[in-house]
Amino acid sequence: MHVVATAGHVDHGKSALVEALTGTHPDRLAEERRRGLTIELGYCWTEWPEVGEVAFVDVPGHERFLTTMLAGVGPVPAALLVVAADDPWMPQAAEHLAALDALGVRHAVVAVTRSDLADPGPAIARASAEVAATRLAGAPVLAVSARTGAGIDDLRAALVAMVTSLPDPDPAADVRLWVDRRFTVRGAGTVVTGTLPAGTVRRGDTLTLGDTQLRVREVQALGRDRESVSGVARVALNLGGRTDDLTRGSVLVTPGAWHQTDVVDVRWSGAGEPPTSPVLHVGAADVPVRFRPLGEGLARLSLPHPLPLRVGDRALLRDPGRRQVWRVDVLDPDPPRLRRRGAA
Incomplete structure (x- = not known):
């Protein structure tokens, strides 16, 4: 599996672009759909013949939700930076790019959206110049329109090339799963989600949260039950044990392996x-x-x-x-x- 996080200013079309690439809208909450604004992390996935499973972590673009954005981007090795052709270079685009640069993300594609509403040339030039000053220098910058479909095939090809170039993580590495969402499922109990950067999680494993041991009852990835999942991957774990302290930002690790x-x-x-x-x-x-x-x-x-x-x-x-x-x-x-x- 490959995992890509979105980034960019609010209302520049990140969610619409992910929907055009995957066929599924990432906003899960009714409030998000009503306001047309991503508030929590969203997830969509698809399968492309050239590379297999590709999952997208769609992050909020509003400045009030920067902490949520960083929770989604933190463990992810690649990004899709989105800017709009009909807007100037905006503060959250600059802040998200600075965050990606600081986190050492080196693999990215830049999409200039809404190219059907304005000449994308100025936005392409500005985005290219901003990206060139970071560790993402050399990332392709492409004009697209989620509404008309223009440029989507080229964007998909660029994303395929990007994820193909990502290094393969070690499936035997010690597990460190940063929790970015926690919820309860009736009849199942506590479920957490996160991006597994390396290592393997199996059904029946024991992971620790501080000094607390938790048992992995079930493992799911991309909507399907799995016996095991190796990173990089989006995973959902049904956990047994004392889960009261589990929140977004909690971290589950291989017992005895981490200082x-x-x-x-x-x-x-x-x-x-x-x-x-x-x-x-x-x-x-x-x-x-x-x-x-x-x-x-x-x-x-x-x-x-x-x-x-x-x-x-x-x-x-x-x-x-x-x-x-x-x-x-x-x-x-x-x-x-x-x-x-x-x-x-």
């Missing part, structure tokens, strides 16, 4: 220095942290509760007030304590 830490040393990059109390976005989690500089481009982050982190993990810091983000790379998830002034 849980509430202090981590990182390398950061971006314009200016992060504030002393930014928000850390990693996987589908967002937590307020204390930022303590250690040197140029180096800092210590203190978390309010432990998370399973490893050397090389990538995340981002965000200042909600300034709408600014910084890239973060984990250098040491078990650093020595600083016990005296100047020890940093």
Whole structure:
């Protein structure tokens, strides 16, 4: 399976474009359909002969729902960035692109939508210039119209080429599943969904949430029951055990395989220095942290509760007030304590 996340400003046609590609509308909530606005994460999937199963995580574009957007994009290796031909370059397009860049997403396709309503040339030129200044440089930029179908075949071909170039994750890797949705099914109990970046989850497995062990009763992917699913994949797990603490941002892991830490040393990059109390976005989690500089481009982050982190993990810091983000790379998830002034 391949998983692609959308990104882009509100009302630029992300959901309509996903529907044109898959035949299914990703907005699940009645309120979303009434307002024509994605509020929660949406999911659609299709099967293309060249690459097999392709799932789309459709994220909100409104600035009030940036945290939800980052929860959907965090574990996903590829993106479909959407901008509209009949609008200028908009703030959320810039913020979403900055987030993708900070998270290290290198595989993307840019779709200039509503090309039937305006000349897409200026939007293509602006989007190309903005993307060229990021790690997504070289991503194809294509004009499309979800209403008329113009350019959809070319977009599909570009997406096929993109997912074909993605590296194959290790099916034997330790599982770390960031939960992006939790709900209850009558007669079944607690169900969580998330993007599994690597590893394999099987029916009957035990996963841990902190110190709590949870049993995987059922595994589902793309609407079908499975005996097992390997990443990258969209998965839904029916869990047994004490699930009261499960929320979006919770993380389920292979028992005994991960170091849980509430202090981590990182390398950061971006314009200016992060504030002393930014928000850390990693996987589908967002937590307020204390930022303590250690040197140029180096800092210590203190978390309010432990998370399973490893050397090389990538995340981002965000200042909600300034709408600014910084890239973060984990250098040491078990650093020595600083016990005296100047020890940093």
